[in-house]
Amino acid sequence: MTLDTLEPVRLNVPTDDVDLFCDDILRYPYEAYARLREKGPVVFLTRHNIFALPRYAPVRTVLEDHETYISGKGVGLSKFGNQSRRGTPIASDPPLHTKRRGLVAERLSLRSVREITPDLQRQADVLVGTVAEQGEFDGVADFSRRFPLMVMADLIGLPQDGREHLLEWADAGFNLFGPPNERVAKSEERFPEVRDYIRSLEQPGRLRPGSMGAAIYEAAARGEIEFDQCGPLIMAYLMAGLDTTINAISAALLLFGRHPDQWDLVRENPRLIAMALNEVIRLESPIQNLRRVVTREHELEGAILEEGVSVLVMFGSANRDESRWQDADRFDVKRNPVGHLAFGMGIHNCAGQTLARAEAASLLEALARRARRIEVGEPEWHLNNVIRGLERLPVRLVA
Amino acid sequence: MATIYVCDREGAERSIQGTDGFSLMETLRAGGFEEILAICGGCASCATCHVYVDAAFLEKLSPMSLDEDDLLDASAHRRPESRLSCQIRVSDALDGLRVTIAPED
Numbered sequence A: 001m002t003l004d005t006l007e008p009v010r011l012n013v014p015t016d017d018v019d020l021f022c023d024d025i026l027r028y029p030y031e032a033y034a035r036l037r038e039k040g041p042v043v044f045l046t047r048h049n050i051f052a053l054p055r056y057a058p059v060r061t062v063l064e065d066h067e068t069y070i071s072g073k074g075v076g077l078s079k080f081g082n083q084s085r086r087g088t089p090i091a092s093d094p095p096l097h098t099k100r101r102g103l104v105a106e107r108l109s110l111r112s113v114r115e116i117t118p119d120l121q122r123q124a125d126v127l128v129g130t131v132a133e134q135g136e137f138d139g140v141a142d143f144s145r146r147f148p149l150m151v152m153a154d155l156i157g158l159p160q161d162g163r164e165h166l167l168e169w170a171d172a173g174f175n176l177f178g179p180p181n182e183r184v185a186k187s188e189e190r191f192p193e194v195r196d197y198i199r200s201l202e203q204p205g206r207l208r209p210g211s212m213g214a215a216i217y218e219a220a221a222r223g224e225i226e227f228d229q230c231g232p233l234i235m236a237y238l239m240a241g242l243d244t245t246i247n248a249i250s251a252a253l254l255l256f257g258r259h260p261d262q263w264d265l266v267r268e269n270p271r272l273i274a275m276a277l278n279e280v281i282r283l284e285s286p287i288q289n290l291r292r293v294v295t296r297e298h299e300l301e302g303a304i305l306e307e308g309v310s311v312l313v314m315f316g317s318a319n320r321d322e323s324r325w326q327d328a329d330r331f332d333v334k335r336n337p338v339g340h341l342a343f344g345m346g347i348h349n350c351a352g353q354t355l356a357r358a359e360a361a362s363l364l365e366a367l368a369r370r371a372r373r374i375e376v377g378e379p380e381w382h383l384n385n386v387i388r389g390l391e392r393l394p395v396r397l398v399a
Numbered sequence B: 001m002a003t004i005y006v007c008d009r010e011g012a013e014r015s016i017q018g019t020d021g022f023s024l025m026e027t028l029r030a031g032g033f034e035e036i037l038a039i040c041g042g043c044a045s046c047a048t049c050h051v052y053v054d055a056a057f058l059e060k061l062s063p064m065s066l067d068e069d070d071l072l073d074a075s076a077h078r079r080p081e082s083r084l085s086c087q088i089r090v091s092d093a094l095d096g097l098r099v100t101i102a103p104e105d
């Protein structure tokens, strides 16, 4: 059998030769997404050898059917990346998934998050106070990156030393979800450092007693997880909670900066903040694309998908699908964004979303109390294979 | 189609029509009860879709998952007839159901 005999299968869907992970598209992905949505519900991407799902409905179908579309073969597009995440919740299927996710679920539950919310609010107030006095500041380095880094490192109980590298490692970790490209190669180079850091955490006393990290090692002592899986699991939670939340926060700054009328609405009625955050990440979804592997031949929206093929779950594109969202590209804090897929859906839906919401809401509430206007300059995008977010954003708060 | 009677936070009652297969949360929101915030979109993680279900119907609902039980425990307004409306599937069997929207936490 030659490769060509596979073609008829592929050809029953439209194809596209876009490289979704090249610089230009990462910077401005939305035109390419719109073109793919226009072409069809399932589009074969010749460069990535994957069936892309750019529209809302099929993405939701796939996310809600974890038996036909599995995560255990890896949700990224490079082998190295998939190997590096093996056994973490995001890259596993039930029953392992249920166990691994359950291990620290209580730490991220609504109850636990409510307990720390007053602290988050206090810290948010301090941070907003600091940047307000600074005049012009970088909304990314001085603001958005500060908060989740502190929150996640404290939650996991990481020692103070070594925290300065965590953001770079998280960035590298997310790049590893991409297809084998230069960004993946560069990120692979960071792997030994991360491995050494993980090993250093295994020494007793490194993780704060009572922390989530310590709890994971205690679970290993009880035999609920293998000892050598603890470090990778800790890193997986850390990473998952950094760039995602960071970019949700900086996207909020950018969008409210560019749409002062929407900021007015939120300031007049802070109860809108929780929903406005959903709207922010609908429009600028921090995680753009992940993979699933098909377990049985079947038809999806007219496309025949054979066992073993990969589909690309396009969160960011689904969230701008005009057939699901009226005026999809418009930022509208009054719309009903419920049903957006920025936190995923189904059994892998974001385990940290309650925490992420509490962090972002604390910051926005503090901003709403202090700033009548959020003035923003030209943003510079940070290019990462799957994370959509900013590198720099000049901001000035007007009291 | 099931007719569902809803008592809002002000105590006013109104009926809405439920469509098979949708969740009660979706049905309530579509029916204009925006007090049901449903911040998490129905994945049982926010508890902003908390309702009290008429006792006569409690047994007709699908049983509560551990996640739902935990979330409801986090509410200061939990009662024996508490449920998360996003975890209830609407069907004809629920015709005549009465629910009250629980106070906000």
Ligand code: HEM
Residues within 6 Å of the ligand: A071, A075, A089, A090, A091, A101, A108, A236, A237, A240, A241, A242, A244, A245, A246, A248, A281, A285, A286, A287, A290, A315, A341, A342, A343, A344, A345, A347, A348, A349, A350, A351, A352, A353, A355, A356
């Ligand atoms: C705004 C911020 C965030 C966004 C947009 C986000 C987005 C997502 C998405 C889309 C998924 C689904 C992946 C999939 O379907 O394969 C996911 C899963 C996950 N997220 Fe988040 N996330 C955020 C914050 C956080 C935080 C703060 C944490 C940790 C404290 C976290 C931990 C996780 C974990 C552990 C998973 C894997 C869950 C599983 O596979 O069962 N996330 N996140």
Ligand code: FES
Residues within 6 Å of the ligand: B025, B037, B038, B039, B040, B041, B042, B043, B044, B045, B046, B047, B048, B049, B084, B085, B086, B087
């Ligand atoms: S909608 Fe969030 S728990 Fe029901």
